[in-house]
Amino acid sequence: MKKLLLSWSSGKDSAWALHRLRQQGDYEIAGLLTTLNAAFDRVAMHSTRRALLEAQAAAAGLPLTIVPLPWPCSNEQYEAAMSAVCAEAVANGIEAIAFGDLFLEGIRQYRIDKLRGTGLQPVFPVWGPPEATRSLAEEMIAGGLRARLVCVDPKKFPGCDPAKFAGRDFDAALLRDLPPTVDPCGENGEFHTAVYAGPMFREPIPVESGEIVQRDGFIFADLRVASTHPSPVCV
Numbered sequence: 483m484k485k486l487l488l489s490w491s492s493g494k495d496s497a498w499a500l501h502r503l504r505q506q507g508d509y510e511i512a513g514l515l516t517t518l519n520a521a522f523d524r525v526a527m528h529s530t531r532r533a534l535l536e537a538q539a540a541a542a543g544l545p546l547t548i549v550p551l552p553w554p555c556s557n558e559q560y561e562a563a564m565s566a567v568c569a570e571a572v573a574n575g576i577e578a579i580a581f582g583d584l585f586l587e588g589i590r591q592y593r594i595d596k597l598r599g600t601g602l603q604p605v606f607p608v609w610g611p612p613e614a615t616r617s618l619a620e621e622m623i624a625g626g627l628r629a630r631l632v633c634v635d636p637k638k639f640p641g642c643d644p645a646k647f648a649g650r651d652f653d654a655a656l657l658r659d660l661p662p663t664v665d666p667c668g669e670n671g672e673f674h675t676a677v678y679a680g681p682m683f684r685e686p687i688p689v690e691s692g693e694i695v696q697r698d699g700f701i702f703a704d705l706r707v708a709s710t711h712p713s714p715v716c717v
Contacts, residue, residue: 483510484577487547490514492530492538494629494652495582495608495667497677498622500542502607503580504682509605512576513545514538515567517560519551528632528674533707534689541683561596568600578603579632584669585612612665616657619666623653628679628686631656634701638664638672647673648694649703676705 486509490496503511516535518525523532532548539546549567552559571579579602583589593604600711610618629652636644650656652675657666664672679686692704 483508484603485510485512485513485575485616486578487513487515487571487576487581488544488580488591489582490516490538490546491534491582491674492516492525492528492535492677494622494677495584495669496629497538497629497680497682498618498625498627498682499582500682501625501680502629503605506607509578511544511714512574513547514542515547515549515571515579517549517551517563519553519555520550526551528676529702529704530676531704531706532566534676534678534687534705537687537707538677538683541685541687543684547663562605564596565600568597568602572601575622576602578605579629580605580607582608583717584608584615584618584667585610586669612669615667615669619652619657620654622680623657624682626679627652627677629675630689630691630703630705631673632703632705633674634674634703635671635673635699636696636701637699645694645696645701648701649691675695678705 486513488500490627503509516525524530525535549563551563581593583606602648631647634644634648639661678689688708690708692706694703699711
């Protein structure tokens with residue numbers, strides 16, 4: 483089987499992509515790949531703490547490759563860092579990178595374009611039509627995935643209080659409460675999540691909620707690991 487890295491955002495979509503990949507069994511999953519805001523030691527946008535990120539990798543039983551990015555980070559700096567990571571991956575026998583993208587064609591095409599000629603095949607395990615995201619969200623929840631909304635974009639929640647969604651669990655009650663203009667999976671940037679349990683993990687990660695703050699036009703709900711977990715092998 484081809485060896486594959488999974489682009490890991492710490493959220494539900496990449497977690498479900500891992501679950502799908504394991505179900506399909508077409509690839510050997512060699513590890514998780516995550517970019518980290520070096521200034522804050524957190525996953526960009528999701529704002530997931532490094533400790534929780536590492537606990538996720540340990541629970542998934544996979545090595546974690548962290549790519550530190552400066553802050554602020556230009557597109558040129560990002561692409562240079564990713565190009566170096568791709569070259570190293572190919573040198574280590576990796577043949578594919580999987581992404582948790584759902585339906586945004588522009589993002590998918592960007593991935594394809596940037597991997598062209600690198601020797602790495604782009605893989606999209608959870609890709610589907612926009613109208614399928616509600617059923618996908620319901621599939622995740624019914625399948626045992628547990629995640630919490632850690633970032634909310636107020637601009638995507640017109641006519642309601644977006645703060646009431648920050649810090650909530652991604653569950654059936656949340657799906658019922660989301661405004662009709664909000665994608666059930668938040669694929670248009672409405673919200674981002676951090677996963678703490680699911681079939682892709684050996685065991686749930688005990689988490690506790692931290693403060694909720696508004697910064698840079700977004701509402702962030704901090705999420706912390708509540709107890710010590712084994713650390714993954716970081717490379």
